[in-house]
Amino acid sequence: MGFGIIRNAEIEKATQYFINEIANCLTSHGKTKKMSKQLNILVFGAHPDDCDIKAGGVAALYVQQGHRVKFVSVTNGDAGHHEMGGGPLARRRYAEAQAAADVIGIEYDLLDNHDGELMPTLENRYKIIRTIREFRPDLIMTHRPNDYHPDHRYTSTLVQDAAYMVTVPNICSLTPHLERNPVIVYLSDGFMKPSAFTPDVVVGIDAVIEQKIDMLHCHVSQFYEWLPYNGGTLDTVPTGASDRRAWLAERLHKRFRATAEKYRDQLIALYGEGAGSQIQYAEAFEGCEYGSSLTAENIPILFPFFQ
Ligand SMILES: [Zn+2]
16 A cells, blocks of 8 residues: 555655664764665575575674665475475475574565476566565675576576666566666575686675574574485484584584685685684675676675675
């Protein structure tokens, strides 16, 4: 309803005003770094946990600086399990995603598309265009189009297909278009063909690594059930919650440490020799050619972590 939309816009504008005032006030007392503009960061993953595993660390860092982050799972996760499926699994995955979002204070939406069946249809492209326009992101993150899972590939295709179209007024014309195409970056992966992931930005996440693991710990059906079952390691998963978290942390520390080691040169280039060589855990991102360009000038604005 129109009235509701106007009210929400007014509330958002007032909220933004106070956030900026608080940030400026704190700056004037030398207690925190000036936040020149609140950023909107929108992350599209195929499944409930993809955004967390690839960008949970930077999401926590953005939130610490007062920026706004939203994760969107383009499917509802209703297939990835060996003992349950359909509606009950989708509702469980939704609840797990909300718990993960609450760990760092972000929004987490699940689009009601079946897991394992996502297609790059016009209908789904419109859903992505509307989601982008409503959130008005400065930066979008998503999978690369070359990835093992069809849902990952088509999530990437859908976001790439929505890029530019978000600026065209006569597409989805009842949802106000964006004046500028947002910058888009790809989430990291290890696939080599037709081209290897080549990061433009690598972010150290040591300060928030435990928060990131706390987020992933919320995805019980994924990290303690389905993925170990699928990988043939279900008998190694502990039963108690604290033992499970320790078991998960051991694996994830190793994984995110490997990212930092792999891209050590970029970390040193971005943070300097001293800090860059000390970072233990990292997440990495590569510019997508279909958004606005990721440049040396806008990297420090969109990724304000390197000062
Ligand atoms: Zn996935």
